Amino acid sequence: MEKTNQTLVENWDAFLAPYYQAVEELKIKLKGIRKQYRQEGRHAPIEFITGRVKTPESILEKMEVRNIPEEEFLEGVQDVAGLRVMCQFVEDIYEVVRLLHQRKDFNILIERDYIHNKKKSGYRSYHVVIEYPVQRIEGEQKILVEIQIRTLAMNFWATIEHSLNYKYKGEYPEEIHERLERAAEAAFLLDEEMSQIREEIQEAQFMFSKNKVFLNSR
Numbered sequence: 001m002e003k004t005n006q007t008l009v010e011n012w013d014a015f016l017a018p019y020y021q022a023v024e025e026l027k028i029k030l031k032g033i034r035k036q037y038r039q040e041g042r043h044a045p046i047e048f049i050t051g052r053v054k055t056p057e058s059i060l061e062k063m064e065v066r067n068i069p070e071e072e073f074l075e076g077v078q079d080v081a082g083l084r085v086m087c088q089f090v091e092d093i094y095e096v097v098r099l100l101h102q103r104k105d106f107n108i109l110i111e112r113d114y115i116h117n118k119k120k121s122g123y124r125s126y127h128v129v130i131e132y133p134v135q136r137i138e139g140e141q142k143i144l145v146e147i148q149i150r151t152l153a154m155n156f157w158a159t160i161e162h163s164l165n166y167k168y169k170g171e172y173p174e175e176i177h178e179r180l181e182r183a184a185e186a187a188f189l190l191d192e193e194m195s196q197i198r199e200e201i202q203e204a205q206f207m208f209s210k211n212k213v214f215l216n217s218r
């Protein structure tokens with residue numbers, strides 16, 4: 001992997017450009033999967049996708065908090081480019097992981113299943129770090145991209161916890177800590193309940209979407 005120098009990165013815009021390119025390309029590719037499921041009248045395991053590139057400030061902050069030395073920057077910060085895939089059901093997450101494994105346009109380097117092994121914070125999600133080749137004027141550049149796959153309930157919890165973490169830096173007052181734990185449990189139960197009636201929901205969604213097509217075509 002290419003090394004960074006003493007000032008870490010001299011030109012952040014130039015450094016981050018391939019990361020932006022990777023995120024944009026992968027968003028289109030993942031939306032393509034969703035589109036194909038829908039065109040075939042099948043339940044799409046992907047509900048929606050977001051993507052972002054970390055800001056230089058956030059990269060430097062992470063390195064400081066994690067004590068990542070400058071020479072290990074590229075290995076240490078694996079989520080400079082990040083995508084988030086939101087799913088309706090836990091089962092969909094594993095379907096998305098299966099689809100990612102099947103692809104020939106990138107390599108999966110790391111997988112972290114924080115659903116079967118939730119984090120101490122209560123965080124649940126499935127993380128996949130891929131090595132994605134972007135085509136630049138100078139040639140091909142391999143970029144690490146972290147894809148987080150989670151249900152809507154997991155995403156709700158993580159989004160709220162992330163904002164609170166920003167305020168409290170992980171040192172939550174006891175009451176907030178307990179509430180977050182209870183909220184994590186509630187999100188887990190919500191996912192379980194929805195999985196139990198998954199087939200019913202999917203049938204209803206199918207009828208609803210067919211009806212929508214009918215109304216739209218009039």
Ligand code: 0O2
Nearest residue numbers: 054062079082112119121122123127148157158159161162
């Ligand atoms: P942002 O703003 O979300 O981009 P590692 O712990 O390094 O072995 P992991 O967990 O894949 O492996 O990496 P890391 O660096 O801990 O977490 C990567 C991202 O996962 C985080 O990005 C969060 O998006 C999410 N995440 C991980 N743990 C938690 C958690 O406890 N709560 C929430 N809300 N999100 C979490 P960043 O860097 O926080 O920033």
